[in-house]
Amino acid sequence: MPRERLYLFDTTLRDGAQTNGVDFTLADKLAIASLLDDLGIDYVEAGYPGANPIDTNLFAEKRPMRATLTAFGMTRRPGRSASNDPGLVALLGANADAICFVAKSWDYHVRVALETTEEENLASIRDSVRAAKAKDREVLLDCEHFFDGYKSKPAYALACAKAAYDEGARWVVLCDTNGGTLPHEVEAIVGEVCKIIPGDHVGIHAHNDTEQAVANSFAAVRAGARQIQGTLNGLGERCGNANLVSIIPTLKLKPEFAEKFDIGVSDEKLHSLVHASHTLDEMLNRAPNRHAPYVGESAFATKAGIHASAIMKEPATYEHVAPEAVGNRRKLMVSDQAGRSNVLAELDRIGLAVDKDDPRVGRLLDEVKEREAIGYAYEAADASFELLARRMLGKVPHYFEVEKFDVNVEQRISAKGERVTVSQAVVKVKVGDDVLISASEGIGPVNALDLALRKDLGRYQSYITGLELTDYRVRILNAGTEAVTRVLIESQDETGEHWTTIGVSPNIIDASFQALMDSIVYKLVKSGAPA
């Protein structure tokens, strides 16, 4: 049976840019657009020309890409002609392949927010679609608050959608703008819409306010819709938009959809999904969500020993899809519940081949258990585990030694009369026969220590220039009678690889120092620095 084409429309750069704390530069937007284009997304909605200088610049010139570059804007204002509405004129002048108009479809909003009549709103939809068609643009109409509108006055909501379709809009997109509609309601209402507009002209735009934006998107597809709008990592205002990073693999890997539909994302590009998701996080300077479906670090992680041995025998027993399909990997966490099979599987993954009866495996397991009893958590710190394992096998060169360090925090009154806190660190490092002393100031004591440590590592300096700390997490634990501090540091390097290291101590500076040292040594090992 021939498969039907299902289209993906990304609005990370428009609706996603509404997220609290997200501010894309023009360079960010262009980079994300090309990432989406490369992934095989059909439509990239890049912004709202005329609304701000970045979006205006973005559409000021042609930006060739395979995807349909889409500009967003409002239908003509009530009481004006299309040619007499500066917003619409700017939109029509934008260098875009398609124009996505947003229009009210809820009678209540037409009256209260737009302060116009239902008939004038319909005329505005028709005129705007006609004007964009006359400019040879592909046209989409986002029906704002469609589901609330349908519940309030179905005939009017449908009339708005039908007006755009009859005028030649390629897509009529049903928006759950408040995000409160439930999947069974979406399925029923989209089913009704598809009786008057063919489903291959109907799209769904779901928000995640009941955490069902992804489910709502699939409900719409089951009812006949053939375009899904969403964002990378579910970025978006409030609780976000439908997450394309979850939608894409479900469409590709679950037979219910995979057997019925083709999408623009190839099997090969599906492997780059983890990369796409993490690239966006990096750009936003956010730590990736470890528990994100399909792409999170924990999405295919198993902790218990009995499961680990079953997974080694037959991965499908504990995995709903193959992690490699989306560019992720199986992770058997080494933890206090770990059995030999976990440790052996991890060693195998790291590429440290050892015989399963090697006594060092037992020693490593004991060491992990002892350390976890005092607060270490290796399941969260893959790089520190790898170093522990390599040290046990005698495979970590003695690169350098920190002979001593000194950190001080000083609070004083500045020349301007303000109270300021300054941190300084001095580190004495021995590399071969060279003794190097470095000092640095930092935002806090750990930052100062980090900067001083990485300032001068002599002949190893060139190996760590691309090293960057991306996340720092502190937790106070109660182990026995004393409180200890656990520090987790996430680092990345110029290749884009991420790793996490750990330190535990009653003293937060000491715990941080351990985690920083592990991160540096891990980077040296990974880069093949000579002993």
Ligand SMILES: [Zn+2]
């Ligand atoms: Zn939206």
